[in-house]
Amino acid sequence: MVQAEDPAAQRTKAQAQVVSTWSGRAREQAVQRMFTAIAGVYDLNNTLLSFGLHHRWKQTAVSFVAPVEGGLALDVGAGTADLAILVAPRMGPHGRVIASDLNRAMLAEGIKKVAHKGLTGKIVCLQASAERLGFADDTFDAVTTGFCMRNVGNLPLAIAEIRRILKPGGRFVCLEFSRPVYGWLRTLYDWYSFTLLPWIGTTVAHDSTGVYEYLPASIRTFPDQERLCQLLREAGFQQVEYQNLTGGIVAVHVAQK
Numbered sequence: 001m002v003q004a005e006d007p008a009a010q011r012t013k014a015q016a017q018v019v020s021t022w023s024g025r026a027r028e029q030a031v032q033r034m035f036t037a038i039a040g041v042y043d044l045n046n047t048l049l050s051f052g053l054h055h056r057w058k059q060t061a062v063s064f065v066a067p068v069e070g071g072l073a074l075d076v077g078a079g080t081a082d083l084a085i086l087v088a089p090r091m092g093p094h095g096r097v098i099a100s101d102l103n104r105a106m107l108a109e110g111i112k113k114v115a116h117k118g119l120t121g122k123i124v125c126l127q128a129s130a131e132r133l134g135f136a137d138d139t140f141d142a143v144t145t146g147f148c149m150r151n152v153g154n155l156p157l158a159i160a161e162i163r164r165i166l167k168p169g170g171r172f173v174c175l176e177f178s179r180p181v182y183g184w185l186r187t188l189y190d191w192y193s194f195t196l197l198p199w200i201g202t203t204v205a206h207d208s209t210g211v212y213e214y215l216p217a218s219i220r221t222f223p224d225q226e227r228l229c230q231l232l233r234e235a236g237f238q239q240v241e242y243q244n245l246t247g248g249i250v251a252v253h254v255a256q257k
């Protein structure tokens with residue numbers, strides 16, 4: 001028997017979709033509540049809902065990080081630290097990676113994973129907002145971010161902040177959901193993300209935060225491939241390029257300071 005959903009849960013989910021249209025502090029706080037609620041199951045759900053593809057997407061993104069012996073890299077919105085762990089070998093045996101995230105619960109999962117991989121001395125996890133990174137100008141050889149930029153309250157501010165703390169010549173590698181390039185794929189993807197994904201979120205993951213309603217809505221309100229290139233250029237980045245992955249469901253943007 002199909003049970004009717006509790007009206008309070010319905011309201012939360014409807015509101016979660018609306019969050020994707022908000023900006024500033026209100027968006028930041030709403031997004032953070034969702035990540036706090038799902039931190040413990042984030043990795044498992046990520047693997048299930050992307051059919052394991054997120055591992056390949058992350059490996060491809062990291063291949064755009066130029067190796068720097070003894071370098072210093074920053075992963076913004078690091079969450080459970082997957083990208084930071086992949087970036088670490090590219091900074092050489094004496095290099096370091098800072099994994100920053102606004103969310104303590106996500107970072108706590110990241111710290112456990114980093115320790116499990118024996119990388120505690122190499123990767124430092126710390127709490128920081130993408131919009132207020134708090135590092136000196138020209139500090140990092142490379143900055144990466146995976147599936148974070150879509151969530152920030154003020155995207156142009158976060159991009160400007162990332163450019164500020166990069167060394168001249170340093171690269172910003174941004175992995176994010178984008179716009180599928182084929183019409184048939186967009187149709188399939190719309191069905192998956194607006195119908196199947198929220199259903200899985202409710203029935204399998206027992207989600208009551210609305211994160212699986214927020215996810216597709218936030219993807220649709222995030223700039224597409226070309227618009228993100230434009231925002232990066234407007235912020236002063238050069239040699240801005242992107243590569244579509246899985247037909248443009250995801251894109252990696254690479255930009256140089």
Ligand SMILES: C[S@@+](CC[C@H](N)C(=O)[O-])C[C@H]1O[C@@H](n2cnc3c(N)ncnc32)[C@H](O)[C@@H]1O
Nearest residue numbers: 077078079101102103106129130146147148151
């Ligand atoms: C979808 S998760 C991605 C985590 C990880 N990068 C990955 O690829 O699996 C998005 C992460 O961005 C973080 N985040 C969202 N808004 C942020 C902000 N304004 N500043 C820093 N981190 C933020 C969230 O807390 C969350 O951990």
